[in-house]
Amino acid sequence: MQQISRMLMKLFQRARLEKPGQVDPRAAEFTLSLLIAMYDRSGTGYVKTRSAAAALISLSGDTLLAKYRALFQFYAVPHGKETLITSSALRSLLTDLNQIPAIVGEGCTLSCVEIAIHDCFHGVLNAAIVEEKFLSWLRSEPAVLLWLPTCYRLSATEMVSHQARCR
DSSP states (O other): OHHHHHHHHHHHHHHHHHSTTSSOTTHHHHHHHHHHHHHOTTOOSOOOHHHHHHHHHHHSSSOHHHHHHHHHHHHOEEETTEEEEEHHHHHHHHHHHHHHHHTTTOOOOHHHHHHHHHHHTTTOOSSEEEHHHHHHHHHTOOGGGTHHHHHHHHHHHTTOOOOOOOO
16 A cells, blocks of 8 residues: 555656646545545555556546556566466456446446456457457447446547537
């Protein structure tokens, strides 16, 4: 928990320097509270760094493709010249990401995660998949992660302005 807290302090300190006046001084504290609520419900004082990173990546202002690539890199394993994600790593990723909508009462069940894994690995003969297959599956907007592109689109439209006047 302390490691994540220090990392968040540094992260938001840099953000305050880049965007003066736009970052709440308590952003690190609020973000840590959110991560604790999502990943330490039993109060152990422990949050997996990878889980916290997945949440931060998915809630970042980056593009969907950049988020998807970063998530793949965090959960994939090197295999020779390639990097692959296994079904068990995908299960961990989906379980971690499912904690985000779950915090507001919108999470899905474990069977939903298993269905998503089955869909992702449908027609795959190997025990793991390459990044392109993973990205292709995510672009199909699987139900378990439908909230992610939806939140991205909502966020992207916040900056849209038009010259039309309403009556």
